[in-house]
Amino acid sequence: MRLSTPPKPLVARLQPYLLIAPTLILVLMFNVVPAVKTVTDSLHKPARGLNAAGKPPEFVGAQNFHDLFDESHYLGARFLRSFRNTIVFALATVALGVPLGLLLALLLNHEQPLLGVWRFAVFYPSLLPLIGAASIWSFIFSDSIGLANAVLRSLGHPGLNWLGDRTLALLSVIIVNIWKQAGYFMIFFLAGLQNIPRDIYEAASLDGASGWQQFAALTLPLLRRTLLFVIVISFIFAFQTVEQLQALGEGGPNDSANLLLYLIFQNISERRNWGYVNAMTIVLIGVVLTFTLSNFLLFERDESN
């Protein structure tokens, strides 16, 4: 059969490339090509000291990376702490935010009274501009004049220093992120749930399967693709969190709640640090890429079976 198929005309062979060309060109122009410069910059040390402007950077191999993993270097301790925080932050978002999004989708999937209100209540946070949302939470978390402490104090508790206490600051930022994103994740689960035919459930109900059994045996496996998609994007987004930190304590006391991308922003404007910030960017991209690729490959292998 295959052998007898005449070779495709050139136009037909070019078709897929023409279809992806606009996206591919834009991504190359604004993302990939600029990122290549990040790689080369991460291997160079900018000229420093008096009259450094205009002098070419010096190739230093992996020295920038080496410095970043050195606690005694002026950015080393900050990098390691922010890196650790970013991992904790991303895992917490995935481990708490994604199940919450799924739960909300399951609760709000079917026609029911006040459906619009319920969905709005959990989805509106993702409609807020990050800087606005963070400012609202900075009001809630404020130590002296904040809402959370006003409530706690009216209950006789002395109040918590949400953003100023180094043991609490990261948790506060995580709370805000989950609140901001759970409804967003819900939307994808809702779309995914629509692809599951209703009659499967009807058959299962007739067989006497309980709600939980139906969920574990039917819904979850059928939502696998959506679940993987949401896990991947939630992980990626967690690594790109930055704007809200401006209003939420600027990374906490001594970087106790700082995240990698914000640390990059704090140091990007001084030439002497360009090697370091680019090295940090490479580490960040590396972690995300590894996570995404492994998920993607697992998924593709799964698909082809």
Add this chain to the structure above:
Amino acid sequence: MSICRKACIAFVILALLASAGIAQDDIVIDFYFPSATANDAEGIFQRYADAFQERNEGITINPVFTGSYTDTRNTILTELQGGGAGPDVAVMLSIDLYSFAEEGYIIPAQGFIDAMDDGGAYIDDFFPALMANGVDEEGNVWSIPFQRSTPILYYNAELLAEAGYDSPPTNNAELVEIAQALTTEDRDGLLVPVAGGFPIWMYQSFAIAYGQNIVSDDPTEVYFNTPEAVAAVEFVRSLGTDLGVGPAGGAAWGDTPVAFLAGQAAMIYHTTGNLSRILDGAEFEVGVWYLPSGPAGDDGTGYGSPTGGGNLYIFDDGSKSDAELDAIWKWVMFLSSAEIQADWGATTGYIASNATAWETEPLASRAMEYPQYGVARDQLQFADKEFSSYATITVQGIINKTLESILTSESEDAQAAMDVAQAQIDGILAEYK
């Protein structure tokens, strides 16, 4: 005048309007400004631009809002590094001098001043403390003071009077005594906003009060681990721990004036940039006084605070014509004139930067009505340079993180933490010697 001529003129005017009001050979000055107040800065600068254009035909001012100070710095750097033209004049932090001078983006104002007939008088009218951050180690003036401020002590005069204190504290011992007397279950005696990412400025007040500013005229020298510098941070930490007059780790910057206005703090350290807001918003008598001296002086010699705020910078990579530079300098002169300084100071609360402005309306009558403005001005005689060095952002980052770790008691041993920081800073600044 004939009808024909009138029609002609009308036609020309219409044509001018149609070309968006900018004549072909007008010099256009891109002016980037940050906003750090709740005023309609865009509206105010447009008003200034209109007034300027009326007096200077052939020059058009294009005011562009560029966010906070940090946003402004990053916007300008991104634009210049990305091959853009950048602004002609910008308001940036007075401490941004070395960062931009190092990159060769800005030019000194000194050349323009030297070319003036009365350049000396122009410069001498500014308060000397406000010039400190705009001058390099060789004495060249780079930037001109525009919206300046210092930290100052605000106190709730009614609460102090109730507790039997008729005058504000003048040294740290009195400060602690009054703060403790005024601390209750729902009120802090004293809030010092060192939490929230930028403790260095407030901390500098204490370091100066203890007799040692952490910065000098030499941008390669920093004094962060001297006994005075250590004692100062230990004192600030004790306010939230042993002395218990405020929250441990310090108060958050933005919330401090709100707490003060609501009567939840008896005294606060905050910027004079806040003066108008606090005076207009308070429902009690607001007292303002110099930051108390540390143990260094008992007769007022230990008073002192750093300066802060934004200066006017001139951008040129060497490509601008004399006519353009001339227009740029006219705009800088205009914004730093007594007329504009008086208006800007009265509207926002920033300290008008030259002496003449204080005799000019509307500031003169505002200062008459509220003597607190005069206190902010008079404190300038004790004020000292704000922290700035080569690699300012990096060095400032080291200092801020170290202060935070000490203030939140993550580092118990202040001296040890500051020694580590000092060594890192010295390593960086050695490259500039």
Add this chain to the structure above:
Amino acid sequence: MKPTGGSLRRLATIVKAVIAIAFLIPLIFTLLVSVRPEAEPVTNGNIFFGSELTFENYERAFVIAPWSLHYLNSIIFVAGVLLVQLVTVTCAAYAFARMRFFGRNPLLMIILLQLMIPSGVLLVQNFRMINILGLFDTRIALMIPYWGSAFGVLLLRQTFREVPIELEEAARIDGANLFQVIRHVYVTNAIPAYLAFALVSVSSHWNEFLWPFIITRSQEIRPLTVGLNKLIKTTDQGAFYGQLMAGTLIVIAPLVMLFLLFQRQFVESFARSGIR
């Protein structure tokens, strides 16, 4: 003991209510603080209301930025981004979902890199690109980096792969060409995914701050977030929560209304696709 259907439903309602209330608290207080006198923070007396209801925060917020201009700019921005995205994303998603061609997976990987590289660190280079194209301070400059969307490609590629291949084959037999196949077979069957994508695209670009801020200078084209930024960055005078909350509500109001209107469409299209 197995819970009965009734008690399970009750439990679901309770869980729903608890989560919804917890999520709504920030919004409720945004509203309350926006009509509360600035001088009366929540710690001072009643948590919910101040001594009076006031609109002075809104009045002040309105003065600070030309909101109607910013609105118009934001609408043009998000619409311009979304319309082009729908075309580019659909084409690419179809190719990756249903066509076999040399280099398919590597090319998809390259596109997915967009998701993984934080665009904030590329500002200088993106600025340079815009400058070379001569687009600095134009509406096109605002939109162009978003016209290609790896996120959209990924989402729609998955959805297209769920569409039964038989539908395409049937259409081909009926003589449909490529674009008719995409339009009538794939787009029609992926409406929920398009809605989800549109919602995500609009809300994220509506809230985009850094790029619009860096690449524009003219008030005439700057979007809402630039105006909101003015209310947030009042550093030298401390926080103005009332004014800030009023400004935040001004910014999100149309988006909220859009969602509430859109919500019905959303449910209906979901229901339709469910019947299929």
